Amino acid sequence: MEYDPERTAVVIVDMQHGFCHPDGSLYAPASEEVIEPCRVLLDRARDAGAHVVFTRDVHPPEQFDDSHYYDEFDRWGEHVVEGTWETEIVDELAPQEDEHVTVKHTYDAFYGTELEGWLDAHGITDLVFAGTLANVCVLHTASSAGLRDYRPVIVEDCVGYLEEDHLTYALEHADWLFGEVTTLDTVQFAE
Numbered sequence: 001m002e003y004d005p006e007r008t009a010v011v012i013v014d015m016q017h018g019f020c021h022p023d024g025s026l027y028a029p030a031s032e033e034v035i036e037p038c039r040v041l042l043d044r045a046r047d048a049g050a051h052v053v054f055t056r057d058v059h060p061p062e063q064f065d066d067s068h069y070y071d072e073f074d075r076w077g078e079h080v081v082e083g084t085w086e087t088e089i090v091d092e093l094a095p096q097e098d099e100h101v102t103v104k105h106t107y108d109a110f111y112g113t114e115l116e117g118w119l120d121a122h123g124i125t126d127l128v129f130a131g132t133l134a135n136v137c138v139l140h141t142a143s144s145a146g147l148r149d150y151r152p153v154i155v156e157d158c159v160g161y162l163e164e165d166h167l168t169y170a171l172e173h174a175d176w177l178f179g180e181v182t183t184l185d186t187v188q189f190a191e
Helices: 029-033 035-048 072-076 115-121 134-147 164-177
Strands: 008-013 051-057 100-104 126-131 151-159 180-182
Touching: 008 035, 008 134, 029 035, 035 051, 035 126, 035 151, 051 115, 051 134, 100 115, 126 134, 134 151, 134 164, 151 164, 164 180
Parallel strands: 008 051, 008 126, 051 100, 126 151, 151 180
Antiparallel strands: none
């Protein structure tokens, strides 16, 4: 697949120490394993002049204190707490100065953030997704993109997961319902 770099953003979802480093509270080996493929995808996007967006999952310590039902700390335990090392993007994928970083507090990077406004202001229509976790933040952000009329494409070999069947589910669901699935070797940018 060939993408127009002026209208495409590569979105790197939550590739943070808390998920990708063995000392992270929600470490998944498969998330660490996709650091290198994500770096290759980033290099391609940067070389072509495509837009790059990173998401960072960050939770204020008190975020869920008054929750009625939605409480990620109850479901997952405390993770990527604001001000901690866990919230930082791994060094291998460090954002460059001109790249956009969206801080989010839920699975969906569009919910309560500036992401949609930033994409629209830059004329972006196609979003190429990589990152972690497949069936959580990648799936929910990509589906939210599709509902907003962006073209979401998930790069399957650039996506981390807790269990392999979670990845399979996320990819099948995305491909069937709201987006597309591809592999790293097919992602090319027009010159």
